[in-house]
Amino acid sequence: MHIVIMGCGRVGSALAQTLEQQGHTVAVVDQDPTAFRRLGSGFGGRRVTGVGFDQDTLREAGIEEAGAFAAVSSGDNSNIIAARVAREMFGVENVAARIYDPRRAEVYQRLGIPTVATVRWTADQMLRRLLPSGAEPLWRDPSGGVQLAEVPVSEGWVGRKVSLLQDETGVRVAFLTRLGEAMLPTSATVLQEGDLVHAMMRTDEVEKVEAAFSAGPEEAH
Numbered sequence: 499m500h501i502v503i504m505g506c507g508r509v510g511s512a513l514a515q516t517l518e519q520q521g522h523t524v525a526v527v528d529q530d531p532t533a534f535r536r537l538g539s540g541f542g543g544r545r546v547t548g549v550g551f552d553q554d555t556l557r558e559a560g561i562e563e564a565g566a567f568a569a570v571s572s573g574d575n576s577n578i579i580a581a582r583v584a585r586e587m588f589g590v591e592n593v594a595a596r597i598y599d600p601r602r603a604e605v606y607q608r609l610g611i612p613t614v615a616t617v618r619w620t621a622d623q624m625l626r627r628l629l630p631s632g633a634e635p636l637w638r639d640p641s642g643g644v645q646l647a648e649v650p651v652s653e654g655w656v657g658r659k660v661s662l663l664q665d666e667t668g669v670r671v672a673f674l675t676r677l678g679e680a681m682l683p684t685s686a687t688v689l690q691e692g693d694l695v696h697a698m699m700r701t702d703e704v705e706k707v708e709a710a711f712s713a714g715p716e717e718a719h
Contacts, residue, residue, distance in 0.1 A: 502527065502559045502590075504550030504580050505571035509596065511536035513568060518543055525559035526569075551580035552588060566592035574598055581611050603640055613640065636696065643701055646672055651695050654714020661685040667710040669697040 499524050502509050506528035514537060516526045524543035527550045528534065534545045548555030550571060561567065567584035569577035574597050581595040593611045597603040603615035635645035656665055658685040661673050674681050675694035681687075689695070699707050 499523075500525070500560050500563050501563035501566045501568065502556065502561050502564045502584070502714075504567070504577070504589075505596075506530075506533040506536055506545075507570070507572060510568075510570045511572065514543060515541060516712060522552050522573050525558075525564075527555060527559050531643045547586045550576060551583045553583065556580075556583065556588065557675055561588045561590065564588070566590065567594075569593075569595040571596075574602055578602070578606050578611060578613075581606075585611070602627070607675075608641075615640070635701075636700065644698060645701050645704070646698050646702065648694055648696050649708055649711045651689065651693065652714050653691070655689050655711070656691050658689055658715055659685065660687045660689060662715060663689065663695070666715055667697075668703065669699045671709055672698050 501517050501522050502525045503514050504527045506514070506526050510526060510528070511533075514526050517539060519525050524541075525546055526534065526537065526543060527546045527548060529549060531545075532549045537545070538545075544559060546555060546559045550556070550560070550569065561584060564584075567581065567590045569580040569584075571580075577595040577597060581593045584590040585593045585700065594614060595606065597606065597613045597615050598617050598627055600615040600617060603613040606613050606702055635647045638645040649669075651663075660674075663669070671683055673696050674683050674687070675690075675696070676690060676692070694709070695709070
């Protein structure tokens with residue numbers, strides 16, 4: 499696949515190098531030609547100096563044959579404009595924009611532009627390391643209505659099937675961590691002592707879910 503990246507900062511350059519190592523062709527667009535130094539001498543993709551939402555610049559970067567476009571410059575407005583141009587003007591199917599302002603990220607997500615809200619994500623990751631387990635989600639959707647969280651499970655659930663845990667608490671178990679290894683459970687998977695349960699749930703039901711996980715199956719209703 500050919501991939502165009504707007505922005506050659508730390509994220510853009512790392513993304514470009516990783517994609518090239520995976521066998522994709524890559525073009526990087528940046529207004530500052532000195533920014534391409536971050537790519538290193540081994541980078542074999544295109545380096546295009548220009549504004550990332552300018553149509554001629556994008557054509558020079560190969561947008562017309564691109565299968566994906568990433569806008570990761572330092573400007574929220576530039577990123578979202580470029581992402582919309584790539585999708586709406588050139589029909590690029592896979593488009594994503596980095597957004598610093600989480601409020602904007604929610605708006606753009608509703609417009610159909612996948613966003614990565616870096617400030618919100620970083621804050622969540624820091625909080626997970628500062629506060630007790632379960633206090634902050636591992637992931638939440640841009641609207642804030644659904645989240646993925648690691649939820650402590652009482653000993654009462656040990657020996658019970660994951661399907662029972664889901665039925666009685668209303669969550670969807672995304673994966674388990676067992677003995678340091680992640681695993682995707684089936685309806686027949688039985689919970690073992692020490693399992694870490696990572697569950698998808700509605701944000702407004704977190705306290706209810708945590709209480710049910712702590713209570714055990716007999717008291718989960």
